[in-house]
Amino acid sequence: MKLKNFLLTGFLTAFTQQMTVAQKMFNEMQYAADKTVFSLISPTAPTLRIYKSASATDADRTITMERSGEDKWQATVDGDLSGMFYTFDTGNGECPGLFAKAVGVNGNRAAIINMGSTDPEGWDADKRPGMESPTDLVIYELHHRDFSIDPSSKLIHGGKFLALSEPRAIDYLRKLGVNAIHILPSFDFASIDETKLSVPQYNWGYDPKNYNVPEGSYSTDPYKPEVRIREFKTMVQALHKAGIRVIFDAVYNHTFDIEGSNFQRTYPDYYYRKTADGRYSDGSGCGNETASERPLMREFMIESVKYWINEFHIDGFRFDLMGVHDIETMNQIRAAVDAIDPSIYIYGEGWSAGTCAYPQEKLAMKASTYKLNGIGAFSDDMRDALRGPFSDDTKGAFLAGIKGEEESLKFGIVGGIAHNQVDMTRVNYDKKPWTNEPTQQISYVSCHDDMCLVDRLKASVPGLKDMTRSQAERQAELIRLDLLAQTAVFTSQGVPFMLAGEEMLRDKKGVHNSFSSPDSINEFNWDNLKQYPQVFEYYCGLIHLRNNHPAFRLGTAEAVREHLEFIATDDCLVAFRLKNLEGIDSWKDIIVVLNANKEAKTIAIPEGEYTVACCNGVINEQGIGLSFNATEATVNAQSALILYQK
Secondary structure, three states, X not given: OOHHHOOOOHHHHHHHHOHHHHOOOOOOEEEOOOEEEEEXXXXXXXXXXXXXXXXXXXXXXXXXXXXXXXXXXXXXXXXXXXXXXXXXXXXXXXXXXXXXXXXXXXXXXXXXOOHHHHOOOOHHHOOOOOOOOXXXXXXXXXXXXXXXXXXXXXXXXXXXXXXXXXXXXXXXXXXXXXXXXXXOOOEEEOOOOOOOOOOOOOOOOOOXXXXXXXXXXXXXXXXXXHHHHHHHHHHHHHHHHOOOEEEEEEOOOXXXXXXXXXXXXXXXXXXXXXXXOOOEOOOOOOOOOEOOOOHHHHHHHHHHHHHHHHHHOOOEEEEOOHHHOEHHHHHHHHHXXXXXXXXXXXXXXXXXXXXXXXXXXXXXXXXXXXXXXXXXXXXXXXXHHHHOOOOOOOOOOHHHOOOOOHHHHHHHHOOOOOOOOOOHXXXXXXXXXXXXOHHHEEEOOOXXXXXXXXXXXXXXXXXXXXXXXXXXXXXXXXXXXXXXXHHHHHOOOOEEEEEOOHHHOOOXXXXXXXXXXXXXXXXXXXXXXXXOHHHHHHHHHHHHHHHHOHHHOOOOHHHXXXXXXXXXXXXXXXXXXXXXXXXXXXXXXXXXXXXOOOOOEEEEEEEEEEEEEEEOOEEOOOOOOOOEEEEEEEEOOOEEEEEEEO
């Protein structure tokens, strides 16, 4: 086994020290009208093949690339190659390279195009919506196909990027109040055959093939390389005009496979971790894990993130299984992004799906979030305190009226920071704070890779499984608990996150992991908006309440500790006060009470004149009923109460 398969020598050291040089490392195709320059990093001399089309049987030209440095190869081809395709072959099978920016159908060959020709009209004037703090975000996690494929959506471009550029979609998102769309993997992934889109196919897309090209099945024509790029940009542009940021789901932790991956075909075994006995490590749970700590992989990730920002105007990144990546790489990515725009938010899953072949203490796990410079992580503490553990769909928690989860919920409410009223010995998973600031906590109760909230409640709350009760009774309880759960999320400090469709009481027919389930499981039924209008109105009211009141998004640990205090309560009851808000909020004091009990509860509150903003599944910032003087407040069963003083 040659050492060079694992280490790059002087050249590599030099470029990792010089950012200006490093940014050119993976610029594998540089097009000009008179010539195109091709480059590749590989331990062996690559053969470059030029094709007239993505499906041509024979190459138009075959060129042996020449050495231009240690493990670096280059070839210059004269003439205008626009519209043609190319592959590299290092003896391990043809591939489009590591950093193809345009590809043909199914992504097997890279395309030679002028990227400037893919810009929609007005792209140069496109601007990122402003944001003062990550806590100002309201993140809406969405799968392109789920959102728009059902005819009930009345969207023209069902299942496509362009659906999110249509006025009906934009108007809906604006009414809901979300200001950031986290789109599930939108890069070119392997599991969908783009030549057979008339055949039912479905996948979330966590099977990367070409990291820097939009997915062809979400375009109107996967055969034309420029179409998917232009339509992705059109989507981003439309969302930006509506004041909505676009967050990219980054899946650098693994590839679809090893043998057929672009990494393996260009530089065998370099980009993957192996165990001590020589087996490929599988911290991703997908058969392999990438080695982010190796200089080339690290630089690839940095360049890729920067490319999506610069070329596609992406506003944020969610890192899939961030716990597979090393802390140093994540911090370098954060630094590179800060140099472009510090408001671009980065967060990820602070865990892996298996044991990684790298020291645990060096990985970007949730427990190490405090070591990450301005990078957030999902709070499974809060999630599971509300609805029960990920490992058991049938087991409930706070929402099921099970006591003992109150402290974990309080820990989520403060944004994962240290707070003198949170007893960390009673928190479910973490025994010490893991965030430096509330901006590092993603507050949520459901996401794509789990049961949606409706299904989880039905599976874990005894009353919802009791068939001796009427359907109307069970449905009413389901709605009460659904609204209570999201009230906890959206009134908490940190960055709120919701799974798209929850606002219309979406279900996935009980499927926990629907990554390859058919549309009948995953699609939105937009008719639910007519069936459950009160649910949508509550979500709108809740989101707008947060947007309108900075007290729910204080942004710093110091401010949270100064202004948020908990009120003594009973089992399955959590209450807190946001106090002394002069100069911060139009409301000077706010009280939030979350009651998961099956009966009403009364708590003592500071004496004063209060207005009710939320009660019994209704939100009205102007007030529900008349203001009143009180020293105690009563919250109805399985509901939230929000009071304020001006």
